[in-house]
Amino acid sequence: MSYKQIHLDQATLIRIQYRIYASTSGNNKNNKNKTFNINNMKKFHWIWAPNLVIHPIISFFNYLMGEELVLGNPAQIAKKDCRHFITESQIKEPKRLTEDQWQFVLDTAILMADENPLYERNLFIIASLKVLFLRISELSERKEWSPEMSHFWEDSTKNWWLRVYGKGRKIRDVTVPPDFLQYLKRYRKSRNLSPLPDSNDKLALIEKVRGTGGMSSRHLRRLVQDTFDQSYKAMSKAVSPNEARKLKEATTHWLRHTGASMEIERGRALKDLSEDLGHASMATTDTVYVQTENKVRAESGKTRKVTE
Numbered sequence: 225m226s227y228k229q230i231h232l233d234q235a236t237l238i239r240i241q242y243r244i245y246a247s248t249s250g251n252n253k254n255n256k257n258k259t260f261n262i263n264n265m266k267k268f269h270w271i272w273a274p275n276l277v278i279h280p281i282i283s284f285f286n287y288l289m290g291e292e293l294v295l296g297n298p299a300q301i302a303k304k305d306c307r308h309f310i311t312e313s314q315i316k317e318p319k320r321l322t323e324d325q326w327q328f329v330l331d332t333a334i335l336m337a338d339e340n341p342l343y344e345r346n347l348f349i350i351a352s353l354k355v356l357f358l359r360i361s362e363l364s365e366r367k368e369w370s371p372e373m374s375h376f377w378e379d380s381t382k383n384w385w386l387r388v389y390g391k392g393r394k395i396r397d398v399t400v401p402p403d404f405l406q407y408l409k410r411y412r413k414s415r416n417l418s419p420l421p422d423s424n425d426k427l428a429l430i431e432k433v434r435g436t437g438g439m440s441s442r443h444l445r446r447l448v449q450d451t452f453d454q455s456y457k458a459m460s461k462a463v464s465p466n467e468a469r470k471l472k473e474a475t476t477h478w479l480r481h482t483g484a485s486m487e488i489e490r491g492r493a494l495k496d497l498s499e500d501l502g503h504a505s506m507a508t509t510d511t512v513y514v515q516t517e518n519k520v521r522a523e524s525g526k527t528r529k530v531t532e
Contacts, residue, residue: 278303290477291441292361292391320481325459325470326354332455341414345430346447348411353448353479355404357501360445360476362388363430365438371429373421376400376408390502398500448476481513488513 278299285297321329333350336343352358363371369389378384384400400408409419415431428438452471459468480501487497498509 278306289391290359290361292366292393295392319474319478320485321470321474321478323486324463325455325468326482326486328459328462328468329451329455329471332458333451336451336454337410337414342433344411344414346451348407349430349444349447350451350479351404351407353476354483356386356398356400357480357483358388358398359391359480360441360448362390363439364441364444365428368393370438373412373417373425373427373429374423375429376421377423378420388502392504394502396499396502399496445476448479484509484513 281299282297282303285294285299288294289297329350333343333347337347349363352363353360365371366389371389375387376384377387384402384405385397386400387395387397389395405420412419412421415427417425417427428436430439430444431437432439432443452474456468456471459471484497484501488494494506494509497513498506501509503509
């Protein structure tokens, strides 16, 4: 089935939501066996909210895309074509951490690693996701690709790169800044390896504590979430729970967004950033990350007065 063949009309949405209501209602165990009757559903006001159905489906397909199991999100396309959905706001900021929140995450990860070398792995993962703009799947062991230490490589002019197998089955080389190399060296030292890898280093980029080979994306997510949880506790205590709130919402992908957004803010060329991110075009990078015009607009709006 092509994406264009998928259509969510009102009746379909209502039928799906009725099944959800019937299977979860505790008032009448026989609800799920009732015959569907649209006239009986009008008393349930929530049933007319298509977002209750479409958003979980969109989230599910986004997860599948992150795992590279599907190439696109048909539910998102169906939503755009459905007359029951209102167009989104023109201002849509990427989900990211503030500079203070990121600093707490980094400081917490460093503290954890200093106290227990086992957490050097956590530190290396969060640094890679943020600084190298990686998706979690790009660090994970997959059937068609196994990230290795040798995928870090140095060119003839002493520039370091990381070779990545990314979205859409495309291989790209990501620039590795000198500041990142200290985290690579820390992690390799914890594994009793030489400071930097060479072309013959075929060890897993991120190894399991038990067993051999690389780690799954699910396991990697758990390690990042553990760091987020500890960072939330630290920031809540040092600053306030409200300032730390986003650390409870954050996912691994927020680190990629955070790194890219900060690069835009420091003035890096959009073309270079787009290539590091693995976007097919600069338009994607511009749409997702460039918020400069909105910020200027917001500042200009602050001059308005209630009274002259």
